[in-house]
Amino acid sequence: MNNRGFTLVEVMVALAIVAIALPAVLMALSQQMNDTAYLRDKTIAQMVAANKLNEMRLIIGASGNLAAGKDNGVSPMAGRDWRWWQETKTTPMDKFYRIEINVAPEGEQDENPVYTLTAFMTSDLERDLQPQDGDPPPPVEP
16 A cells, blocks of 8 residues: 555644634734734823923923813824823922823724823922033023
């Protein structure tokens, strides 16, 4: 007898192994793509929240005013619109506030933010006008 090929049983076993393994590999790839998209959205949402917090710092530094309350809006970032909403609350310490900024892609529900940034800030931010070590010297006017 001449053995030059696979038997039908061997071919069927090989096909069964492929039929079991292939969907598992496809599911793993699909999950990885979903995770990558989620991490991208979370990173961009973090940047939106950080930008909003820095914007608040600039406004507070210029005006010296911070009050408790709520605010919301839409900010463009990375070719998409991101909805943010913030809540500023008082704390037991005088002139010290808790700020919570939530961010989600535009069109998603407020109950499910992609990113939440919590910060504490004082309302009497002072600008430091004194030069620090390593700062360039002020310009000299003629």
